[in-house]
Amino acid sequence: MRRALALAIALAALPLAAHAESERREPSVSVVGEGSVSAAPDLAMVTSGVVSRAPTAAAALKANAAAMxxxxxxxxxxxxxxxxxxxxxxxxxxxxxxxxxxxxxxxTPKLVGYEVRNVVTVRSRALDEIGELIDSLVTAGSNQIENLSFEVSDRSEKLDGARREAMADARRKAEIYAAGVGASLGAPLAVSEQEVGEPEQIRVFAARKTMDAAAQATPIARGEQELRVRVNARWALSPNEQR
Structure with missing residues (x-):
């Protein structure tokens, strides 16, 4: 009975202890900082393939293999x-x-044939020649260009600039809030990063066509990518001394 009573008293005291502990915690301010940098892509990814149809699976596969x-x-x-x-x-x-x-x-559905789809992903660093590459694929027999995307190969290094900008933005905001409550920033308590804003991919749909020597290449614009970083940062607050 005494043990049960002691346990009940201890459990009842837990919320009070937790509240007292929270009261003793150092005051802090949490903010979100954002930063971004622009970078020119230096890598292209082209997803291209051949779709073939025939009365039998073997015939469709054979035709697809020849085209591929x-x-x-x-x-x-x-x-x-x-x-x-x-x-x-x-x-x-x-x-x-x-x-x-x-x-x-x-x-009842009637079987009318088979479709074979073979797709390859091509990586190219010759970005100025992507239009010609797509044209050559279509001319050779590709009747499906599923996707074209551009990438920045040294993305992580480029993001370092955005990280510095995001931290500067977070500190600026934190200092404003600290001044608003009559305090100053103390030691940093926590920082976490969240990369945001994946670059939009370009989709191109193509059908087989005949090219001649005078034909112009498919126009492709790679533009620039905006690489963004968001940080969650928390600083301790130090009360300003009263004069």
Whole structure:
């Protein structure tokens, strides 16, 4: 009985102890700082492929392989190295005819053929020649350009400038709040980073076409990317001495 009573008293005292502990905690201020830098991309990623359809899976696969072989050859002719070419998708799917819905009752889907899709992702550092590269892929037989994106290869190093700007922004805000309550900033207590704002990707859809010597390359603009960083920072507050 005494043990139970002692335990009950101890449990009842926990909230009081926690409150007293919070009262003893050093006052602090928490803010969010943001910084950004602009950087010109120096790397392009092109996702291109061939979609083939035929009555049988074997025929569709054979036709796709023949077309994809020409696409790979075009990449080699453009000077793209093997390390910069990677298959990113390969699928064989049956194709069904579900009718036009004009019948009086449900219709059993009818198998009409197969579709083979083979996709490769190509990495290129020759950004001024991306338009020509896309044109050569389409001319060689690629009938699907799924995606084109630009990247900054030294992204982490470029972000260091944004990190410094974000911390300066956080300190500026913290000093304003500290002055507002009659205090000054003390020691930093915590800093955490959150990178935000992934660059928008450019999507290009293409169909096979015939090129001639006088044709202009597909115009591509890489622009600049804004690399942004957000930091959560907390400083201790030191009360200003009364005069």
């Amino acid at each position: 072989t020409k696409v790979m050859a075009a990449l080699k002719d453009a000077g793209v190295e093997d390390r910069d070419i990677a298959t990113s998708g390969l699928s064989v799917q049956p194709q069904y005819d579900y009718g036009d819905g004009s019948g009086s009752g449900p219709r």
